[in-house]
Amino acid sequence: MELRHLRYFVVVAQERHFGRAAARLHIAQPPLSQQIRRLEAELGVQLLLRTTRRVELTAAGERYLERAQAVLAAVEAAGNEAVMVSLGDAGHVAIGFTGSATYEVLPALARALRRDLPGITLDLKGEMLTPDQATALLEGTLDLGFLRPPVRESRLEVRVLRSEPLIAVLPEQHPLARRSVLRLKDLRDEPFIGYPSHRRSTVHEAVLEACDQAGFVPGELQEVAETSTLVSFVAAGLGVALVPESVRHLQITGAAYRPLTGTTRRVELAAAMLAGPDRPALRRVLERAEALFTGD
Amino acid sequence: MELRHLRYFVVVAQERHFGRAAARLHIAQPPLSQQIRRLEAELGVQLLLRTTRRVELTAAGERYLERAQAVLAAVEAAGNEAVMVSLGDAGHVAIGFTGSATYEVLPALARALRRDLPGITLDLKGEMLTPDQATALLEGTLDLGFLRPPVRESRLEVRVLRSEPLIAVLPEQHPLARRSVLRLKDLRDEPFIGYPSHRRSTVHEAVLEACDQAGFVPGELQEVAETSTLVSFVAAGLGVALVPESVRHLQITGAAYRPLTGTTRRVELAAAMLAGPDRPALRRVLERAEALFTGD
DNA sequence: TAAAAATACTCCATAGGTATTTTAT
DNA sequence: ATAAAATACCTATGGAGTATTTTTA
Numbered sequence: 001m002e003l004r005h006l007r008y009f010v011v012v013a014q015e016r017h018f019g020r021a022a023a024r025l026h027i028a029q030p031p032l033s034q035q036i037r038r039l040e041a042e043l044g045v046q047l048l049l050r051t052t053r054r055v056e057l058t059a060a061g062e063r064y065l066e067r068a069q070a071v072l073a074a075v076e077a078a079g080n081e082a083v084m085v086s087l088g089d090a091g092h093v094a095i096g097f098t099g100s101a102t103y104e105v106l107p108a109l110a111r112a113l114r115r116d117l118p119g120i121t122l123d124l125k126g127e128m129l130t131p132d133q134a135t136a137l138l139e140g141t142l143d144l145g146f147l148r149p150p151v152r153e154s155r156l157e158v159r160v161l162r163s164e165p166l167i168a169v170l171p172e173q174h175p176l177a178r179r180s181v182l183r184l185k186d187l188r189d190e191p192f193i194g195y196p197s198h199r200r201s202t203v204h205e206a207v208l209e210a211c212d213q214a215g216f217v218p219g220e221l222q223e224v225a226e227t228s229t230l231v232s233f234v235a236a237g238l239g240v241a242l243v244p245e246s247v248r249h250l251q252i253t254g255a256a257y258r259p260l261t262g263t264t265r266r267v268e269l270a271a272a273m274l275a276g277p278d279r280p281a282l283r284r285v286l287e288r289a290e291a292l293f294t295g296d
Numbered sequence: 297m298e299l300r301h302l303r304y305f306v307v308v309a310q311e312r313h314f315g316r317a318a319a320r321l322h323i324a325q326p327p328l329s330q331q332i333r334r335l336e337a338e339l340g341v342q343l344l345l346r347t348t349r350r351v352e353l354t355a356a357g358e359r360y361l362e363r364a365q366a367v368l369a370a371v372e373a374a375g376n377e378a379v380m381v382s383l384g385d386a387g388h389v390a391i392g393f394t395g396s397a398t399y400e401v402l403p404a405l406a407r408a409l410r411r412d413l414p415g416i417t418l419d420l421k422g423e424m425l426t427p428d429q430a431t432a433l434l435e436g437t438l439d440l441g442f443l444r445p446p447v448r449e450s451r452l453e454v455r456v457l458r459s460e461p462l463i464a465v466l467p468e469q470h471p472l473a474r475r476s477v478l479r480l481k482d483l484r485d486e487p488f489i490g491y492p493s494h495r496r497s498t499v500h501e502a503v504l505e506a507c508d509q510a511g512f513v514p515g516e517l518q519e520v521a522e523t524s525t526l527v528s529f530v531a532a533g534l535g536v537a538l539v540p541e542s543v544r545h546l547q548i549t550g551a552a553y554r555p556l557t558g559t560t561r562r563v564e565l566a567a568a569m570l571a572g573p574d575r576p577a578l579r580r581v582l583e584r585a586e587a588l589f590t591g592d
Numbered sequence: 593t594a595a596a597a598a599t600a601c602t603c604c605a606t607a608g609g610t611a612t613t614t615t616a617t
Numbered sequence: 618a619t620a621a622a623a624t625a626c627c628t629a630t631g632g633a634g635t636a637t638t639t640t641t642a
Contacts, residue, residue: 001299001371001375002298002299002300003297003298003299004298004632006371017596018596018597018598019595019596019597027632027633027634028633028634028635029596029597029598030597030598030599030600030633030634030635030636031632031633031634032633033597033598033599034598034599034632034633035632035633037598042375043375043378043379044379045375045378045379045381045382046382047378049574050596050597050598051596051597051640051641051642052594052595052596052597052598052639052640052641052642053595053596053640053641053642054596054642055596055597058382058574059381059382059387059574059575059576059577060378060379060381060382060576061378062381063377063378063381063386063387064374064375064377064378067370067373067374067377067378068374070370071367071370071371071374074363074366074367074370075297075302075367077363078360078363078364078367079297079338079339079341079360081359081360081363082339082341082343082356082357082359082360082363083339083340083341083356085341085355085356085358085359086341086342086354086355086356090359091355091359278345278354278355279355280355280356281355300607313621314621314622314623315620315621315622323607323608323609324608324609324610325621325622325623326608326609326610326611326622326623326624326625327607327608327609328608329622329623329624330607330608330623330624331607331608333623346621346622346623347615347616347617347621347622348614348615348616348617348619348620348621348622348623349615349616349617349620349621350621351621351622
């Protein structure tokens with residue numbers, strides 16, 4: 001059976017007249033009759049009741065008409081969708097991100113995409129550290145990662161979106177919170193809260209470097225896995241922390257953010273994907289992300 | 297475009313190899329390559345990435361594969377369903393019924409159909425009087441009616457399913473309710489509750505005839521539209537009523553049913569449909585109903 | 593008897609086959 | 618060097634056209 005049979009049947013069912021249907025299909029009446037008969041023979045079901053005066057649908061024909069129309073519409077839609085996918089106007093992108101991307105970059109991107117590319121759906125795979133994202137990207141589990149360079153993996157295409165300074169988070173009640181700007185070395189005797197050191201966290205290393213630059217090594221390092229936990233711990237008065245500036249957008253009662261002097265260390269946020277041409281939706285998302293974040 | 301293109305594409309996508317796909321399709325490799333290229337040209341989208349070493353799907357191809365498989369399955373299903381409909385194993389039947397069919401005939405039929413013909417769905421159009429059902433059947437609003445003969449409409453095919461005596465309903469507290477069997481003439485001075493007389497209700501006429509046979513005319517006739525209302529009114533002590541025996545299955549606290557002597561008047565329950573051959577599901581439902589109800 | 597579907601046949605477009613070339617690893 | 622897809626060309630199936638017959642309201 002072929003789509004031709006469905007197309008012909010639908011028109012005959014609509015016109016209830018072989019002659020008119022044939023005219024609409026730009027073919028002669030006899031071949032139309034033949035094709036319909038062939039369809040009925042193949043299905044083993046009579047779809048039409050014909051007399052020379054009128055053509056009617058059988059109950060089976062009635063149902064088959066609905067189905068046939070649905071199939072033809074689906075074929076059409078499939079073609080259109082394929083074009084959309086090839087242009088990057090439709091598709092699915094699995095995204096991984098570091099904790100600090102959660103609070104500004106992702107929401108802004110999701111909003112922009114919903115507005116400009118509504119055919120693209122995002123699958124947010126959740127907070128993942130840079131090396132885990134690199135692995136997932138290579139495996140194909142992830143299409144796009146928002147991570148913190150450096151990435152030691154040449155097969156990945158990495159584009160830096162922005163560079164941000166580190167800022168301090170400290171309890172609102174803390175005496176140092178009264179100042180609007182802090183010198184990093186003022187924090188030298190505070191207990192620190194940070195990301196796990198055994199996983200290779202870029203921010204963790206940046207924090208150590210910054211402290212080194214300010215002439216001290218942070219003591220009493222409490223380690224937490226997620227950014228929201230980290231800020232909550234600070235709010236609870238368990239210590240202070242250094243985080244990338246964009247974490248500011250995570251407002252938690254009892255925690256105060258303050259700019260820092262005394263270190264030039266910055267951290268970069270980058271988008272990474274597997275090199276290779278055929279991911280149009282992914283390209284579009286990446287383009288949109290670059291436009292959004294490298295612009296300012 | 298034709299289903300052939302979809303079928304070929306699906307196999308190539310599965311095999312990721314034109315040669316093997318061609319073998320599975322029992323055609324040679326060159327025409328297969330041609331058909332796939334034609335498909336891509338018609339869609340305006342590249343679906344496959346071919347090198348001489350391997351065939352891969354593009355993102356658009358990936359999506360098109362899913363859609364194509366769905367379409368092919370739908371075409372298959374449409375054919376099967378058409379056969380089912382033609383055999384009466386699938387379909388839809390709109391059913392009308394009189395109040396007194398609601399409490400025994402319909403539930404039993406619905407149960408039997410669910411078990412034996414699960415492909416058939418019933419659309420229960422609700423309680424309708426016999427003449428309204430006849431009109432609806434002729435209009436095509438209804439496929440099958442459970443009604444009380446006579447039906448004065450020759451285009452309808454009517455089959456009597458059962459004949460039942462009239463029984464009395466009276467308030468449980470009523471002195472006559474103490475007897476297990478009533479003589480109809482004992483009810484001569486009671487207020488009666490019955491179906492509307494202005495609509496041509498068969499039961500209404502049967503009640504009048506029965507009373508006539510017992511030598512009286514019921515006085516103080518309170519009219520209600522639905523059987524459940526009627527029995528509730530009786531339960532509330534507003535009067536007595538005569539109803540077909542099967543209404544017994546409608547148990548309402550405060551109402552008692554009692555067999556009657558003193559009249560031979562019975563009422564029939566029949567199934568009615570528009571004569572004409574092509575309603576297989578309807579035929580099957582009717583057959584099932586006859587087997588269920590004329591058997592006992 | 594007239595309108596419309598079915599039948600009989602003819603033709604040609606194109607799906608499919610065969611032989612060969614091109615290409616990428 | 619080789620496996621596999623693409624190209625070139627040929628064949629033949631079957632879709633579509635024309636002429637005619639059959640059917641039924």
